[in-house]
Amino acid sequence: MIAETPAMHATTMHDLILHHYPMSPFAEKARLMLGHKGLVWHSVYIPTVMPKPDVVALTGGYRKTPLLQIGADIYCDTALIADVLEHREPEPPLFPVHARGLSRAVAQWADSSLFWASMGYTLSPKGAAKMFAGLPPGEGQAFAADRATMRQNMTLLRPADATCAYRSYLRRLANMLDEQPYLLGEVPCIADFAAYHPLWFTRKLNPGLADILDATPDVLEWMDRLAAIGHGRSDRMSSADAVGIARAATPEPIKAEEVFQDDHGIPLGSRVTIAAEAFGTETSEGVLLAATRTRYTIERHDDRAGTVHVHFPRVGYVLREVKA
Template identity: 35%
Template sequence: MPEIILHQYATSPFSEKIRKIFAHKKISWRSVEQPVIMPKPKLVPLTGGYRRIPVLQIGADAWSDTGIIIRKIDELKPEPTLYPGGLTAAADTMNQWADRRLFWSATPVIFEKLGAAVPKEFIEDRSKMMQGANFGDIARNAPDSRNQLRAFLEILDRQLASTPFLLGGSFSLADAACFHPVWFLRAEPTAFGLAQKFANLMRWFERVDAMGYGDVHPMDPDEALKVAKDSTPATAENVDSRDPNGLEAGTRVSVTPDDYGFDPVTGRVVVSTIHEIAIERDVPELGRIVNHFPKIGFRITSV
């Protein structure tokens, strides 16, 4: 298996999802600690401007967003599976629900109490990611979010009354995805208290928490950039001739998240499949880099 490098930071909930998948698959990986807020001078050259965490790096290829990172990990090491019993649609759907609904119901509840202690620089950084919205106002949503979060947690608790994991007897992508918002609640005791009222949920939480992070070793950011510079992208051209928008290899496009962190990455199309878009960039300090993104959750625009 090639050397797997994850650009992350310790308190990142979405990195936690990937760390649990590494543990499940018993993967050896290198951890590059990146800043929580901008600037990120030792990440952006690799990503082309994308600033969200985590980012997976293998040589001169980089995968941005957990949606495509998970697919790459599963390609490299299919077993043990993330889809026990062939429940692919159930696991993938729960993954998207956890990211877009469960996580965003937890966030206002956490920051309702933590907001006053959060540095101004963090608030300003996250506000820029939300384009015009003030992240400092997010706590105003806490009452409604608390209602939704409590209901979501009860749904999970009810499922876990009859199974040790969310899709049955084995760990799955659904567990990694639903674990990280609950793990994030632990940052604020009152918020985590909502989850602690559900006994089945807590037994599951402790079971997943105890899995650890796999075989991890730290890596300096400069070393990771050197790996990219000394490598050649391993991605072969692969463009679906049935692409519904007629996208062709070599087309210059920008790729942008559709929810927050609207930093476009621009390059030439190398891969366009049902689930993936990959673009090649020429980076003065690194050479050729190929950046991979999921199609779900991203916009692709010809430039």
């Protein structure tokens, strides 16, 4: 049983709680989206590598970073987190009216192709040696081993190929910025935040390799504009308190108007697993409560976190029925 603490009493069940760690690129994407919206949030630092007992208590297995928690509702993947923040605070928008579909398409490219090119370059053997040079012995090896586990069965770009692709992608971003301050116009949107975070990882976490950005000064200026947005206002919270908040809360009910989109022949109420398609494929298991046009929701019970609803985007995730 988790004892209640003053931090829990000071937090409402509708507060935003971001589970992240400072060096996570996808967490930087989420932090900037929170800043763009001017939102107040609680910051929970989680381990960079497994084990992550408090994360798993909330998700049942999913361990990628970041997570957004609102009471007993847990939202996985920054693509879904963006939708949740847009619903929470519509202005300023993440998805511009004039380019809704385009902004999502660019963001998906940035979160996949651009991201892996950046990682292949920034965490190449030379890059990793620079990045982990000042850390305690063994920390770099532990990080590399953990990420190798998450990448099982993935086909990765070799460092030389990643470097070539990264340079090309940077030129494409520069072309998009030729006559406007942001990728799709005069104000930032989801495309900007998704394209920014892989470059931020290179520039911030491995400055010894950041000279690859120098050939595209428009991109560097764009990065400075985005960094100036900041992360909104946050305060620190312990992961134990966040788990306790989930336990004390009741998940939001599934809305009656949410249409069941059955693409798998798996009825609602079935026991299922959900996992990412490629990277970090640990499964979360629970009862399927919703399968809408854009997301899945499962209900699960944990001895520490109580009953929670865990939400995933449909795109990029695999739904399977658990056979008796």
